[in-house]
Amino acid sequence: MERLSDDAANAAAERLGWERRGDKLVRLVERNDFGAAMEFVNAVAMLAEASNHHPDIAISYNKVELTLWTHTVGGITDADVELAGAIEGLL
Numbered sequence: 867m868e869r870l871s872d873d874a875a876n877a878a879a880e881r882l883g884w885e886r887r888g889d890k891l892v893r894l895v896e897r898n899d900f901g902a903a904m905e906f907v908n909a910v911a912m913l914a915e916a917s918n919h920h921p922d923i924a925i926s927y928n929k930v931e932l933t934l935w936t937h938t939v940g941g942i943t944d945a946d947v948e949l950a951g952a953i954e955g956l957l
Contacts (some may be wrong), residue, residue, distance in 0.1 A: 868943065869889075869940070869943055870943060870944070875891075878948075882952065883949060884950050890933050891933070891934040891957065892934075893953070894930070894932075895930045899927075903925060903927070903928045908954065910913060910930075910956065913952045917949055921953075934946040938949065
């Protein structure tokens, strides 16, 4: 698995509506309440397990911050972009 170029990573982030923070893709999702946030997190977990690619997830009441990057290459790869796209399908 290869790391995406800066141009490719920037284009993917823009196309998906995610933010690029250095070598990571980040998305903040807000739900109505804690329960809805947890339902969303569980749906993300199912996608992550199915793809064998797992985001970092931070939860603060009704806000969920997802961070995607491929640890083994230290940056954004196609696997991150694919999972981000699948997560967008949940929204």
